[in-house]
Amino acid sequence: MVYALPNLTDDSYFITLMIFSGINAIVAIGLCILMGSAGQVSLGQAGFYGIGAYASSVLSQSFGLPVVISMLCAAVISGIAAVILAAPSLRLKGHYLAVATLGFGEIIHIILNEFGPGGPSGFGDIPALSAGGFVLTTPAHVAWVVWGILLLLMIFSLNMLNARPGRALRALHGSETACNAMGLDVVGLKIKVFVLSAVYASIAGSLYAHYVSFISPSSFTLFHSVLLLMMVVLGGITTVWGGLVGAVIITLLPETLKAFEELDVLVYGLILTLSLLFLRRGIVPIVTAKIHSLLVRRNA
Amino acid sequence: MLTVFLQFLFSGLTVGSVYALVGMGFNIIYNATSIINLAQGEFVVIGGLLMWFFLESCKLPFLLAVALTILSAGLVALIMERLTIRPLKTNDLLIMIMVTVAVAIVMRGLLMFKFGKEPYSFAAFTEGDPLVIGGAVIQLQTLWVLGITGTCILALYAFFNLTIAGKAMRACSFDPTAASLVGIPVSRMIMFSFILSAMVGAIGGIAITPISLMEYDKGPMLAVKGFCAAMMGGLGRGRGAVVGGLTIGVLESMTAGYIHSGLKDAVALLILLSILFFRPAGLFGNAAMQRLKGH
Numbered sequence: 001m002v003y004a005l006p007n008l009t010d011d012s013y014f015i016t017l018m019i020f021s022g023i024n025a026i027v028a029i030g031l032c033i034l035m036g037s038a039g040q041v042s043l044g045q046a047g048f049y050g051i052g053a054y055a056s057s058v059l060s061q062s063f064g065l066p067v068v069i070s071m072l073c074a075a076v077i078s079g080i081a082a083v084i085l086a087a088p089s090l091r092l093k094g095h096y097l098a099v100a101t102l103g104f105g106e107i108i109h110i111i112l113n114e115f116g117p118g119g120p121s122g123f124g125d126i127p128a129l130s131a132g133g134f135v136l137t138t139p140a141h142v143a144w145v146v147w148g149i150l151l152l153l154m155i156f157s158l159n160m161l162n163a164r165p166g167r168a169l170r171a172l173h174g175s176e177t178a179c180n181a182m183g184l185d186v187v188g189l190k191i192k193v194f195v196l197s198a199v200y201a202s203i204a205g206s207l208y209a210h211y212v213s214f215i216s217p218s219s220f221t222l223f224h225s226v227l228l229l230m231m232v233v234l235g236g237i238t239t240v241w242g243g244l245v246g247a248v249i250i251t252l253l254p255e256t257l258k259a260f261e262e263l264d265v266l267v268y269g270l271i272l273t274l275s276l277l278f279l280r281r282g283i284v285p286i287v288t289a290k291i292h293s294l295l296v297r298r299n300a
Numbered sequence: 301m302l303t304v305f306l307q308f309l310f311s312g313l314t315v316g317s318v319y320a321l322v323g324m325g326f327n328i329i330y331n332a333t334s335i336i337n338l339a340q341g342e343f344v345v346i347g348g349l350l351m352w353f354f355l356e357s358c359k360l361p362f363l364l365a366v367a368l369t370i371l372s373a374g375l376v377a378l379i380m381e382r383l384t385i386r387p388l389k390t391n392d393l394l395i396m397i398m399v400t401v402a403v404a405i406v407m408r409g410l411l412m413f414k415f416g417k418e419p420y421s422f423a424a425f426t427e428g429d430p431l432v433i434g435g436a437v438i439q440l441q442t443l444w445v446l447g448i449t450g451t452c453i454l455a456l457y458a459f460f461n462l463t464i465a466g467k468a469m470r471a472c473s474f475d476p477t478a479a480s481l482v483g484i485p486v487s488r489m490i491m492f493s494f495i496l497s498a499m500v501g502a503i504g505g506i507a508i509t510p511i512s513l514m515e516y517d518k519g520p521m522l523a524v525k526g527f528c529a530a531m532m533g534g535l536g537r538g539r540g541a542v543v544g545g546l547t548i549g550v551l552e553s554m555t556a557g558y559i560h561s562g563l564k565d566a567v568a569l570l571i572l573l574s575i576l577f578f579r580p581a582g583l584f585g586n587a588a589m590q591r592l593k594g595h
Contacts, residue, residue: 015485043401087575098397099336099527100576103569106524110569114562222520226401233398266409272402273384276395 019211021251022146023204028231028243029157030200036237037161037169038193040090040091041098044105045228048198049079050220051108052114052205057126057215062117065128071206078202079195086194090187097194105225112217122216124297129210142211149207150244153200157240169193200227230272236282245284303435309550309555314442314511316549317449318344319568321504322526323541325497331473331536332493337398339380339404342411343498346373347505348514350410352420362425368595369506370467376407377498381491405517411516420511426507445507452500453542460538468523470495473536521565528572 027045034040051073059070077269081104117123129136129145136142160166168189172179179186207216227250235246253271254264279286322340329337350372354365384399424441431438444548460466471479472489480486505514526541529548548568556564 035394039394041398044379085573096576098394100573102338102524103528103576105573106521107569107573112564114560167501191445216339229398229401263409265412265415266406269402269405269407269409272404273399276399276402277384277387280390280395 008189015143016141017252017255019139019146022143023208023211024151024228024231024251025244025247026146026153026200026204026207027080027228028151028235028247029153029240030197030243031170031232032230032235032237032240032243033157033161033194034197035232036239036242037173038190039164039173040190040194040198041229042101042194043098043222043225043229044085044101044103044108045070045197045201046222046224047051047101047105047108047218048082048201049156049205049208049224049228050112050217051078051081051204053201053209053215053220054112056206057087057123057209058117059125059288060210061125067127067210071203071210074206075199075202078198082198083191086191087187090190090194091174102222102225104220105220109217109221116217118216120217122214122218124214126209126215129207139261146207149203154240154244155202161240165192226272227268230268230275232282233272234275234278234283235281236284236286238282238285239288241272242284246282249283303472303555306434306436306555309434310438310442312443312550312553313546314549315552316529316546317506318447318504318522318545319525319529320542320545321449321452321500323480323523323529324453324538324543326499326527326530327536327538327541328456328497328500329493330530332469332488333385334393334473335385335400336527337494338394338397338400338523338527339407339519340497340501340526341519341521342404342407343373343377343501344505344508345411345514345516346376346407346498347502348419348509349415349420349505349516350502351506351509352422352514353415355422366506370502373502374495377494378491381494385490385494390534404523408516410517411472416508417516418516421455421509421513422509439511440511441507448503451543452503452552453539456500456538465492471553477514524572527569528568528575531572531575 027049031042034042051234052071055074055077056070056265059073060067063070065073085100085104086097089097113120120272129142136145137167161169168179168184171182172186173187176186197271205220207220224228231246232243233246234243236242253268275282283291318444322344325340325343326336329335329340347369350369352367352370354360354363358365359483360368379412380403384403385396388399389398390396419437424439426440427443428440431443432439460464460470468479468484469489469492470516471482472486473483479489508514525548526545530541532544533542549569551571552564552567
């Protein structure tokens with residue numbers, strides 16, 4: 001199993017990549033639910049990621065709160081920001097939320113740049129992940145925790161999507177008018193999903209900050225929001241597995257593309273463009289459909 | 301006191317003009333397709349950098365360089381529309397907007413590869429002593445920027461209201477099906493709207509570069525601010541974008557001057573968010589409200 005991998009190797013480079021994949025995957029599955037199920041797009045997910053990182057770091061470092069508590073507080077702050085952002089813009093057509101989130105993400109970046117501790121150069125000495133006196137010291141432990149949290153969130157998301165909220169979301173994707181007619185609170189549902197995705201992003205941001213112990217505003221830019229979007233599109237928005245697969249691929253990609261050096265921006269853009277044009281359904285849905293059709297043919 | 305105020309006002313109007321041009325670019329495409337082309341800012345960058353390339357690197361005469369730059373921007377837009385927007389054949393606005401974001405990244409990657417990360421500039425269009433009005437110094441290039449913006453606005457207004465092609469493009473925005481029934485080649489009009497908006501953006505880039513320099517990664521911010529300008533005037537309403545752009549430019553410059561320069565970029569975004577929340581049809585219109593309201 002993937003979750004057992006960190007113990008199989010002492011290669012710290014590999015473990016670091018595992019941790020970053022897991023952190024990105026947490027944001028990506030949240031974005032997946034938002035895009036695939038609620039049909040909304042967010043270009044400001046890095047903003048929530050940044051709030052998670054900064055709020056949790058400041059609370060635990062300057063106010064001495066336990067890391068777990070500050071992570072939860074950060075998630076609450078992100079959730080509130082998400083409600084404030086989503087409530088008015090979700091009443092408008094889809095792309096208005098996209099633009100509002102883009103503006104939101106940039107504002108967060110500017111605020112962190114101007115008023116965040118350390119300004120544009122960021123700050124360090126952020127306490128490591130810990131719970132009840134037990135401090136995570138080795139990267140392998142962090143990898144376990146990150147993928148553990150990811151697993152829990154995956155289970156939660158899959159269950160939610162299979163239960164009543166998930167059915168409501170699928171109905172929403174089918175026909176919003178019909179949903180309204182059936183008495184579903186469409187806007188309320190969309191806001192809840194948006195908050196959920198913001199909380200996921202916030203948790204991931206907190207994990208990132210407490211793992212790397214040094215953060216600066218440059219990690220929370222529009223480019224990062226686009227990267228997160230790319231993970232989801234590449235993996236496939238219709239299933240949360242898509243977010244996971246996409247996150248792992250996009251996180252590992254720069255390592256394999258190192259030969260391109262200065263061209264990395266270009267290659268990223270090309271991959272996103274091509275996957276939008278040719279893999280619009282995403283890797284996971286395409287592969288599962290292939291496997292499904294193979295199985296059906298064999299049974300027939 | 302007044303001198304400083306005037307100085308801020310003029311510099312605000314200068315950047316504001318470029319926002320207005322970008323905003324009009326958004327409107328042109330939005331009117332023909334209801335797509336929000338987030339690669340709009342990249343065309344301004346293309347305008348500035350290619351102008352430098354033709355003028356300083358190739359040593360071409362000024363007017364030829366201008367013509368080549370504008371044509372190249374149009375060509376890039378043509379390629380973008382033919383290769384990415386048209387093959388999509390989807391009504392999913394989400395996908396279309398994301399494609400424009402992706403294309404913008406590709407363009408930025410190419411520009412960075414060709415020009416690197418340093419800022420570029422070239423000489424102002426005309427040499428001469430700056431004007432002094434009420435103690436405030438106004439560079440001649442500022443007048444060029446304002447004049448060019450005004451000319452673009454008038455030309456676009458004339459195009460959309462007086463020519464058959466312009467009227468046909470507007471018809472596509474009202475109802476593509478009806479437009480194609482009366483024989484308007486809708487797909488060609490969409491392509492044309494991309495080219496036109498790219499050219500407008502490039503003109504803005506050419507005009508502003510001698511004043512504010514140009515680098516490969518200015519696109520997203522320009523796009524955001526141009527979009528704010530378009531939203532402020534009401535998306536799709538040409539003249540609104542002009543007022544919106546100039547307002548944002550002036551407010552920005554005042555914020556930078558009187559409050560805190562780091563907050564300059566936040567102004568436009570705050571305006572954008574408040575408009576989205578309180579007056580989504582823009583400050584000047586409510587006729588478009590019906591079109592904006594989703595349900």
